[in-house]
Amino acid sequence: MTLSLDNVGISDTTPNDFWNSCSNIRELYFPNNGICGQIPKNIGELLPKLSYLDFSSNSDWWNSLFYWNVKRIGNSFLQNNHLSGELPPHWKNLSSLSLLDISNNSISGKFPSSMQYLSSLRWLSLSQNHLEGELPSFFRYCTGLRSLDLGENKLFGNLSAWIGESLSSLVRLRLRSNSFEGSIPSQLCLLSGLQILDLADNYLSGGIPPCLGNLSTKTRDEFFLTEVEMLVVMKGKEYLHYLNLFLVYSLDLSNNNLSGEIPDSITSLSKFINMNLSVNHLNGKIPENIGNMHDLESLDLSRNELSGPFPENLSALNFLSHLNLSFNNLSGQVPYEKQLQTLNDPSIYEGNYLLCGPPLPNKCPGSETDPRGSPGEGNGEDDRDRKGILDSPISFYISLAIGFIVGFWGVCGTLIVKTSWRLAYFRSFDHMKDKIYVFIMVKLVPFLRRIKLERR
Known part of the structure; x- marks a missing residue:
């Protein structure tokens, strides 16, 4: 009942x-x-x-x-x-x-x-309270835990290795907005079914474990539908996910003290729709294979120390609707094609003083035209042919003269030499003149008179 x-x-x-x-x-x-x-x-x-x-x-x-x-x-x-x-x-x-x-x-x-x-x-949520102390080790005995949410509390201490070793069934781990410190234990990589890892707003240091690219490689044998909910920060906002929570794949390590390069292996998280590594001390280049995260909708790498040019396949992220790369040391021309054309807010790239090209106001060195290109630009052989002609004015004028001679004398020369063609040509003009006269007198003049009478 x-x-x-x-x-x-x-x-x-x-x-x-x-x-x-x-x-x-x-x-x-x-x-x-x-x-x-x-x-x-x-x-x-x-x-x-x-x-x-x-x-x-x-x-x-x-x-x-x-x-x-x-x-x-x-x-x-x-x-x-x-x-x-x-x-x-x-x-x-x-x-x-x-x-x-x-x-x-x-x-x-x-x-x-x-x-x-x-x-x-299986599901424990004590988030948004005032709980304090270290994460108790006796939670390792709750081996059936699928979701653990202790975010927005006053917990401190190191993240223990037993989380990855004992809670192998975890699908969601949310510990954001606490005071955890130390490095991210590599044992978390054992959680091959993890869909949400949120460790943001703590004091974590060290590098990002390269093995985090192994997350969510386990085949999901059930959707784990429940009536529970979880907050996920995405696209700069906080979203409360409910019945669609099983569709959310998110990695959020923002606002910590992480350093080192972003491991290229992290781009193996092809199912993830959100990745936020902002407000850390990460350096080096953006991973070359970032385009492999083809489901990515939100990418935030702002306020780090990243350098170098943009990866060529960044524009391959067809679902990307939120991008923030501001306040880094990126350089070169901003890629402006495919999906990136829809992200035309200059604040996305603010604080990268060596970047140039649209949507930024400063043009790239040596560029006299709009980098977005005119019709036909960027089309391979056509561009190369056009560029070769413009770079050689003599060739251009020679080609123009040859074209004029062939076109003009190909028509006029024939009419001068062949009398029959010349007579036929002028007869066609006479017939055309008669047809135009008949059209004006029979069709157009009565039509104009009728309109004039209707207006009266």
């Missing part, structure tokens, strides 16, 4: 008699209301069959779910409330819990050790 009160405008506490009448409830939906107050501590006895709980987006409903003896509960949604205080210590009785979302609340303190008993947990 299911009880659903989704967005019905309840804005009060729930009476005890209500809970006494729900003994057969298996699924309880109370999202998007204004319910406040306490949930009865003996609700585990009142709702012995409860397996699904959704109290999301209510006003002030701090719950005692964790003190209940509700061993059957599998999914719990408590996000977007005003829950405060520390996480309760009693989690051992919730061994059947597979999905827990307490994001966007005001929970503080550290992780209780009893959370290690959540052996069935």
Whole structure:
């Protein structure tokens, strides 16, 4: 039996008699209301069959779910409330819990050790809270985790190798906006099914592991459709993905202290639609094979120390709708063809003082014409032929003279030599003159008179 009160405008506490009448409830939906107050501590006895709980987006409903003896509960949604205080210590009785979302609340303190008993947990989201401390190592026992979102908290310490070694089923790992430091462990590359890796806004240092190009190489055997959601920063904005989350492939390492070159192997992430490596200390060139990321929609490499020219195949990114390469040391002419022609905002390239060509106002050295080219420019042999003629004025005038002589004397010379052709030529003019006269007198003059009379 299911009880659903989704967005019905309840804005009060729930009476005890209500809970006494729900003994057969298996699924309880109370999202998007204004319910406040306490949930009865003996609700585990009142709702012995409860397996699904959704109290999301209510006003002030701090719950005692964790003190209940509700061993059957599998999914719990408590996000977007005003829950405060520390996480309760009693989690051992919730061994059947597979999905827990307490994001966007005001929970503080550290992780209780009893959370290690959540052996069935597949999705955990505690983002946008005030949790602190290091990432507890007991999460390695939650080997079935598919998604771990602890972003926007006050966590610190190093990223441990056990994340990649023990959580081999991870599809999404989001730890952005914390205070993690140290290098990115290469063990993360063991997560061959990872679709979202978001480590942005931390204090990570060192280089980008080249083996990150191995992410998402594992064949997905299921879409992992759930009713959960996740925030993904893309195209300079924050998007909340819900039912389409299984389609999102994203790598975000922005706003850290990463250094070294961008490994060329990272371009093997051909399924990824978003890559953000901005605000670091990355140097060297943009990978030559960046065009291999053919599904890429958003690329942000701004505010680094990248140098050199643009890769030739950058314009092959047919789905690219957001590009930011500003404030680097890139040089040469901006590629202006194919998809890049639609990205004509000069701020994309701002701060690269050695760049030239459209959409930038400064022309490239030695270029007297618009680099975008006139009709026919860039067409291979035609361009080379035209360039050869213009570079040799003598050849041009000789060709012009020959063309005039052949054309003029080929027609006029024949008429002078052959009398029959000359007579036929002038007769045709006489016939044409007669036809024009007949047309004017018979067709055009009556037509003009009729228009004049209609206007009167």
